[in-house]
Amino acid sequence: MRIVVTGGTGFIGREVVDRLLESGSDEVVVTTRNPEQDPWGGRVRLVQAFAGDHVSLGKAFMAADVVVHAIQFPNHPVEDPSRGRTYLEVDGKGTTVAAQTAKKLGVRRFVYLSGAGAGQGRPQPWFRAKDMAEAAIANAGLEHVFLRPSWIYGPRDRSMNRFVFFCRRLPVVPVIGDGRTPVYPISVKDVARCVVESARRADATARAFELGGKRMTMDEVVRTIQAVLGRRRPLLHHPVGLMKLLVLPMQLLPQPMLSASAIDFITQEVEIDPRPAAEYFGFPSRPLADGLREYLP
Numbered sequence: 001m002r003i004v005v006t007g008g009t010g011f012i013g014r015e016v017v018d019r020l021l022e023s024g025s026d027e028v029v030v031t032t033r034n035p036e037q038d039p040w041g042g043r044v045r046l047v048q049a050f051a052g053d054h055v056s057l058g059k060a061f062m063a064a065d066v067v068v069h070a071i072q073f074p075n076h077p078v079e080d081p082s083r084g085r086t087y088l089e090v091d092g093k094g095t096t097v098a099a100q101t102a103k104k105l106g107v108r109r110f111v112y113l114s115g116a117g118a119g120q121g122r123p124q125p126w127f128r129a130k131d132m133a134e135a136a137i138a139n140a141g142l143e144h145v146f147l148r149p150s151w152i153y154g155p156r157d158r159s160m161n162r163f164v165f166f167c168r169r170l171p172v173v174p175v176i177g178d179g180r181t182p183v184y185p186i187s188v189k190d191v192a193r194c195v196v197e198s199a200r201r202a203d204a205t206a207r208a209f210e211l212g213g214k215r216m217t218m219d220e221v222v223r224t225i226q227a228v229l230g231r232r233r234p235l236l237h238h239p240v241g242l243m244k245l246l247v248l249p250m251q252l253l254p255q256p257m258l259s260a261s262a263i264d265f266i267t268q269e270v271e272i273d274p275r276p277a278a279e280y281f282g283f284p285s286r287p288l289a290d291g292l293r294e295y296l297p
């Protein structure tokens with residue numbers, strides 16, 4: 001099969017490409033904005049393509065059997081409307097164009113990295129964009145699998161590893177909110193395994209799966225990181241309202257680390273049921289402590 005991974009240089013995409021290359025049975029094409037970077041040393045074909053641009057996406061999708069769509073705007077979850085880096089533009093409209101282009105070019109299947117909480121008609125922009133994307137893929141008439149992961153971690157993530165940094169370097173670990181926000185952390189390796197299965201299994205179509213590990217609170221996640229690192233430090237909870245005020249001056253920076261709506265994104269409560277995915281893909285996702293030990297020294 002020829003499998004195109006859009007956003008294949010990203011956190012999840014790269015793991016997917018590595019896994020596809022391990023078995024060596026597929027031809028792998030990766031879309032990127034900068035094709036001069038090649039972390040795979042010529043083992044994949046890199047094609048320059050941009051979210052929402054049917055011409056460049058069309059070049060990448062030519063003669064493809066499957067598209068795995070894993071683009072995310074830079075500095076997520078902080079949107080930058082002045083540069084088109086928003087959920088609506090990249091996830092919503094961008095995925096719509098990708099799905100329609102794929103259909104036109106005869107692509108058979110579209111595997112979409114959606115997100116936990118999609119498909120429920122929630123009003124926040126990130127859910128509306130994911131819902132728009134899923135609807136566009138289904139309406140395009142493609143075979144499709146929607147993967148809706150909770151919090152994904154791994155060696156190259158920019159979110160869990162921030163807490164790893166805090167636990168290593170700070171005398172107290174800052175946590176936004178009361179620490180009881182539910183999350184279902186899942187290793188990027190487990191997500192990549194589900195993606196590859198979704199691309200290859202004949203019966204994997206017209207399905208949506210929530211992906212996650214065990215339900216934990218934010219505080220339990222930080223405590224688990226500390227246990228793996230062998231460093232126990234107190235947690236310092238910051239009220240959400242106060243944090244939103246404190247991050248206001250950051251908006252003057254070119255790449256602010258946080259914004260008020262990014263705080264809403266990271267403190268949102270989304271419950272999922274990872275059991276159907278575990279059953280379908282045939283494995284339970286690894287516990288957080290085990291996943292962290294695989295890459296934390």
Ligand SMILES: NC(=O)c1ccc[n+]([C@@H]2O[C@H](COP(=O)([O-])OP(=O)(O)OC[C@H]3O[C@@H](n4cnc5c(N)ncnc54)[C@H](OP(=O)(O)O)[C@@H]3O)[C@@H](O)[C@H]2O)c1
Pocket residue numbers: 006007008009010011012013031032033034049050051069070071072073074076090091113114115116148149150151152153
């Ligand atoms: N990370 C998580 O915890 C998580 C959880 C649930 C769902 N997801 C979903 O999984 C998908 C992938 O997320 P990720 O964390 O792997 O993303 P990521 O690493 O932030 O970015 C993926 C790639 O998107 C490409 N990209 C950015 N802007 C682009 C544009 N305008 N046009 C074309 N390509 C562009 C970049 O590739 P180049 O720089 O090479 O162009 C980048 O490597 C997203 O849909 C996200 O919503 C992620």
